[in-house]
Amino acid sequence: MAENGIGVAVRRKEDRRFITGAGRYTDDINRPDQLYAYILRSPLAHARINAIETAAALAAPGVVAVFTGADMAADGVGGLPCGWGVANKDGSPMVEPTHPCMVVDRVRYVGDQVATVLARTRAAAKDAAELIEVDYEELPSVTDIHSATADDAPLVWDEAPGNVCYDWAIGDARAVDAAFEKADRVVSIDVVNNRLIPNAMEPRAAIGEYDEATGDYTLYTTSQNPHVIRLLMGAYVLGIPEHKLRVVAPDVGGGFGSKIFHYAEEAIVTWAAKRVGRPVKWTADRSESFISDAHGRDHVSHAELALSDEGDFLALRVRTRANLGAYLSTFAPSVPTYLYATLLAGTYKTPAIYAEVKSVFTNTVPVDAYRGAGRPEASYLLERLVDKAARVTGIGPIELRRRNFIDPDSFPYQTPVALEYDTGDYDACLAKALEIADYAGFDRRRKESAERGKLRGIGIATYIEACGIAPSNVAGALGARAGLYEVGTIRVNPTGSVTVLTGSHSHGQGHETTFAQLVTEALGVDIDNVDVVHGDTAKIPFGMGTYGSRSLAVGGMALMAALDKVKAKSKKIAAHLLEASDEDIEFKDGKLTVAGTDRSVSFGEVALAAYVPHNYPLDILEPGLEETAFYDPKNFTFPAGCHIAEVEIDPDTGVTEVLNFVAADDFGRIVNPMIVEGQVHGGVVQGIGQALYEQCVYDPESGQLLTGSMMDYCMPKADNVPRLEVATNTTLCTHNALGVKGAGEAGAIGATPAVINAVVDALSGIGVDDVPIPATPERVWQAIRQAAA
Amino acid sequence: MTVTVSFVLNGEDVSVDVEPRTLLVEALRDRLRRTGTHVGCDTSQCGACVVHVDGRSVKSCSMLAVQAEGAEVVTIEGLAKGGRLHPMQEAFREHHGLQCGFCTPGMIMSALDLVSQNPDPDENQIRHWLEGNLCRCTGYQNIVRAIKAGAQAMRSA
């Protein structure tokens, strides 16, 4: 193993700039002569716009321009595209309404973009926006799934009857029906997956710039995938050819999915910059983030599990309704379908599964991928159902899971819902988690709590996720409108240092370190001599970006492929320098040696020879040492694991405290264990947040967002969570050379069901068998009270 | 209408013309170009904007720039001396107390106020102290660990 190579907890290369305040986030960037944009947003959930009067705003001090949707339409600006199409059960396409950057005549949620003011200061732009008069004619609105699917529900889109975007299904309905008929027992559950607001700590921001002399546009934006933004905005919205559009995503303060999507503000500032001939900067206030960043989750489901008397799962039937919000955000249609229902097998060998998903439009912020994206929803549903089955059958949560786990020797395992798992050992993770959690000692701890008048519970959840998204041909067959490969370049500089160009953007994941470790391991170059560059379309050949725990499994593998090419070429150069055959060259520890001899050259010498080719096989080899690879994965990767939460409830107040939390995960090979642990910590706390604290609430009457600030939307704080215990149990991914699976989302997937199962366990002794999520103090108190009544 | 406000920023006298409504964080970021102090919310919950004013941690998004008249203001940029990191900065790196880095300056400035009052805080005290600082990446675990280690390093420095 190289000193700072694979498997070492290398301290992060990127940290110095962040801990000294020298990070460079989008809002830290200021361009000469820039104007500030303020976006006037709809205060109503649903209304027709009869007129927009902007003259007074335009005349206000410091104001340079005021634009509306009509101005953009007049310039031929297109709508925001959707990157994933889903078909209905009958094969017909989903309803795909237009998604204007600024509306023209109808607003569809509180926060919809109505007008943009450009002024010399932020404050002046905001002052002037208050002078814009919009003549709204309010329309009835719907915000939740139940109301949206009611018979006489107001329509968000005239072209979407019943507010249905699509009505989709997966699996073999007949096989499932047959299995249910034969079942000894059926256990069913109704669950809500609560709507969440991602709240990356850095609010979104964008700066557009246009150079009249060259016709070049630049967009600085808080994005997880600048090349995707360039493609979508350039090709579909503004009609700018890619060689004239540079998109830079500098340091980005967290994403969790919410910064994948192409947002209207990016197009507005870019377009407006040309219109006014000055750079245009927009930065969201947090209140604005709440009503303009894509939200996450928001499912309502009914699920039934058919079992034999022995506890074998025979079939699973799921009916889910998902809220997509008012418009289709970039990847929205895929989240409640291919990223959700395909995971309903979980870690179990359930032979027949059928799931129906009806996704609906509502007068709310668009909903799209949020950490885990579909997979947390699947795990939550399944693990709540399995826990309930364990309780009602009396088989118990451990035994029932063990009885149904996919056996470690049955891989590759084809699930009834499209995926083929390559490897895993679910019982090993369960066993590890049980041991660390001292499950055996739980009864004693429960008694201790009871003596103090507290209710203690323990909850288990296993999970599996499909990461490393995705084999492009598979994704394409499922409706993706883009390839999902990744691109990496290894640029060896003449003196042997290495610049890595990657399409995977880093916004907290630590790629600048992890990817450098891959290079150090492969080439023996000191890690200080490796720099990782990301987030700039002018520097990086191409990239699909960072989401779905794909950076290492796809982006890292692209770099591995490029490294292989560099190594192969280096051997050829070394062979020439050493007058040997390239098959005889061994590349090890930064040296290229003729096998069985002491004749060698250093990698640095090879690099220099490549760029100063005075002694070089120019007849057979190009000079230079830089290689690019596109890597398209062969399959998804399947991280899996087991999480155990232990909670204590104060029955007087209903407050739930998470006392212990254990995560035992299988991420495949781990390149930097420190970074992986950190990913799990963060994910778990988001998962605990969903279980106990976070909920997005709309007022059903007015359609106003009631949890519109951090005063009301409860983000987990340091004193809300315990110290977490994190462990791994590794099986190597079989279809990538690194054996890696991805670690970014697991915590948010396993933690939520583990915590809620623990809460239900704590309350089961007093006759409670379900709690709403999030299990807020009042809800728990009410559940206790109702059980007592 | 603008007014001039003068204060000491990271040991240097500065004067800047601001509107009365300009927040301290806006003066720091937009006028004085110290962009290490961040804005993560608009309701004073997140703590990304924490700086020290006269030795105590405050949220610079909830204080007017004019209220800093004559004060000693220290931001994250003022901690490393002569290219050497402050022990608390060092501890955040050593213990992986940051991921995206956005909350980090506020976390570090808040932590230093804690340590100035309690040189040896335990885990529980640190967690409670951080109620005014939100982080969405780390789950707080390594932040807590870093602050404990940073405090230890400061005691032995």
Added chain:
Amino acid sequence: MYEFNYHRPTTLAEAKTLLESNADAKLVSGGMTLLPTMKLRLARPTDLVDIGNIRDLGGIRVDAKNVEVGAAVRHAEVASSADVRKAIPALSDLAGLIGDPQVRNRGTLGGSIANSDPAADYPAAVLGLGATIRTDRREIAADDYFLGMFETALEPGEIVVAVRFPRAKRAAYAKFPNPASRYAVVGVFVAETGAGIRVAVTGAGACAFRVPEMETALGRKFAADSLDGIEVDAAELNGDLHASPEYRAHLVGVMARRAVSAAGG
């Protein structure tokens, strides 16, 4: 924020003049409530009169009977004052539970009680101890001070100078915080002073209020179980996303019992 003029008087007289000459002027000191409100454009004063630099409004004075805290004294100062801790530890505890450390480093007693936010902590101590509010023109008994949501007995232009808290034989504050904002969903301050036993509740109603039934019961026996069976009427209480009136009513009982226990009952 909308534009405004900023004034920084150094004497109370100067501050009064500024308030009188500007009809839509507002006082600011720590600004922990006012500035966030102004940032959201929910308040539009023409003038801000910053009273944070007026000497007369500062200082903590402790004597045999009372603890007097100046209006411009910050929460952190009260929380960390050894004198306050010795005289009325419950007051230190309460100050240490307000907001978060940075809020406590800026926010002031005067700002908190002048605003009379229904979810603020200090009103519970002011009412629970039966404190006296000293203003630039008179003294107001706590019982006469809190009138409603964001409504107090202060006249236009009247400035809180200090609050005089009587020392207590025993007292404690129990708080059920809003998990997000850390304001009080319900906070109960229980105290026994020379003037008797008082139970004051914040967070639950339009403004801080007392619970006479609890006071009477504790007068008979100062113990948590004396409160069993006493319920406050939910119909009078606040309801929001975090707690229904019914849940708040329940929490008043729970927090009151906890405060009594903490006070040694």
